[in-house]
Amino acid sequence: MDNSNNKHWKNVTYAGVYDRVGEFALKEELDRQVFEQVLRYIPRKGILVDIACGPAHISKAISELGYRVYGIDISKDMFGKIDSRMHYDFFRGNLVNLDQGLIYQIESKDLLADVGIVVNGWYAMTAQERKKDKNKMEKIRWKSLLNMSKLLKKNGILIITDPLSSSRKLSLLNVISFIKREINAEIQTRLGGKITILKKIKASFVVLLRVLNKKSAKILQYNRQILKDSHLFESAEEMCSFIKRTRIFQVIETNDKLYLGHNILLVARKTVE
């Protein structure tokens, strides 16, 4: 199956600036949610695979706790952002057309994982420059989900978080709401303690500088285009019923919340052999 989404992710400039997305307090909040879910489900001495890992912020933090972790991504430039001193394996792979050789390599190294995470990565696999074809998009989702299951042990857990389609809307109200939420997240995640006027002023200033920063502005601009070219689920229910139909995973829990966009966070258990 043709997968022209490579063009989006082979963009070296994007890989160069993407790491800065970690500076947003709302992304840190989302990452923390995923981090906590991983710790709930990973057994002692368990293995974690970070699918479409990008700069691998969450799995880096998990590896520091002593778990075995590795990442897979289509873009080798994203790997350049991962600390080379880390005990961490990377594989370059396309989850839509997963190379059988790569699966053998992972199996032979005993790297089938107990838990997999795919953070803002599943929708990314559907980012196409050409006009959208709904059937083709559904096939990409299905095939990539099946490929993700091949990286997991029997009954393995997959934690997915993806933006829902309302994240595309860039109205003035949404921008204002985003800035307000980012200021609150900045206070909660980085300044801590009770909210005071002084903290509000400090956080507002930090957020303003962050949003006006050239690199951050570039990420937001690229992301806008990628979201536009991607197939996003309308709602949590739609995503759950799609996964149910595939019979590859069984959904265990979901929640959705406004982070950088409106994200759903979903935990599922592998049901295929």
Ligand SMILES: C[S@@+](CC[C@H](N)C(=O)[O-])C[C@H]1O[C@@H](n2cnc3c(N)ncnc32)[C@H](O)[C@@H]1O
């Ligand atoms: C929005 S970034 C998210 C990165 C990371 N998970 C994070 O939360 O920061 C999407 C990632 O998906 C990767 N990607 C896109 N299509 C892919 C595919 N078909 N197979 C593997 N990775 C893919 C991109 O290279 C990029 O690193």
